[in-house]
Amino acid sequence: MLLVEAHLEESGGVRVTHELARRLPGEGLPARLFVLQRTAPGQPVLVPDPSVEVVHGSSRPRQLRWALLPGLARLVREARRSDVVVSGSEIGYGFLAAWAAARLxxxxxxxxxxxxxxxALHEWVPRRLHGVTRWVHARSDLALCVSAGLVPPVVAAGLPEARTAVVPVGVDVELVRAAALRPASGAVSAALASGPFVVAAGRLSEAKGFDVLLRAWAAARELSEAVRPLTLLLLGEGAEREHLEGLVHQLGLAGSVQLPGFSTDLQAALA
Incomplete structure (x- = not known):
């Protein structure tokens, strides 16, 4: 199996793909991870487990317009060495390139x-690519949806429901327990030391609805004295940061909300 991602910038989706590449060989299914584009310095990057075979489409960070064609050529070669090609994302150049390589x-x-x-199309994909993304979905051999609620939009794009399957994302309980025992570091450690808190985590994007959470937090502080001593800790990074920071000030929450950014210490914070 060849698993394909556009890049290795930290996100929940990339982590799921990486975990598949790490665990499938132990189940008797050889898997490799193909990464179309190397991530530029300064961005949070997932560091693959040493056991994962990673194939890069380019030897160094390059703009997508320079990395796409050479990366696609190498992706086709890797696809020919595989029994099946799997895109780890339902959108983006990695998805389109993976489909093209599989067909070639x-x-x-x-x-x-x-x-x-x-x-996802509305939030992340240029409008000029909406049509081709739906067109490719309609011609996929299988869509593996992580929840039943994700099936109807894929079917609406033209894929027969018979070519969909629901496969929930699993939880490695022992791995979570081990992560919870590790002490937090940096800004998260400082935030945790400031007193009792409530944790929310995820990419700071419109789809996550952190604006709804902030308004609910403001209302809870108004209604309950028990909430007022608590701090809301939002762990994550994304395009909505500026908007959310503005909303924090607008709602008068500057002293009760912290946004320390992306962190690998989520389980320690939750523990």
Whole structure:
């Protein structure tokens, strides 16, 4: 199996793909991870486990317009060495390139759907690519949706429901327990030391609804004295940061909300 991601910038979706590449060989299914574009310095990057075989589409960070064609050529070669090509995302150049490589290599193509398709297109994909993204979905051999609610939008894009399957994301309980025992560091450690808190985590994007959470937090502080001593800790980074920071000040929450950014210490914070 060849699993494909556009990049290794930290996100829940990339982590799911990486975990598949790490665990499938132990189940008797050889898997490799193909990464179309190297991430520029300064961005939070997932560091693959040493056991994961990673193939890069380019030897160094390059703009997508320079990395896409050489990366696609190498992706086709890797696809020919595989029995099936699987895109770890339902959108983006990695998804489109994975489908093209699978077709050129005459291999089955599957996609892991981790977000509501229409919303993901609206938030992350240039309008000029909406049509081709839906067109490719309609011609996929299989869509693996992580929840039943993600099936209807894929079917609406034209894929027969018979070519969909619901496969929830699993939880490695022992791994979570081990992560919870590790002490937090940096800004998260400082935030945790400031007193009792409530944790929310995820990419700071419109789809996550952190604006709704902030308004609810403001209302809870108004209604309950028990909430007022608590701090709301939002762990994550994304395009909505500026908007959310503005909302914090607008709602008068400057002393009760912290946004320390992306952190790998989520389980320690939750513990």
């Amino acid at each position: 290599a005459r291999r089955p193509f599957a996609v892991v759907v981790q977000s509501q398709l229409a919303q």
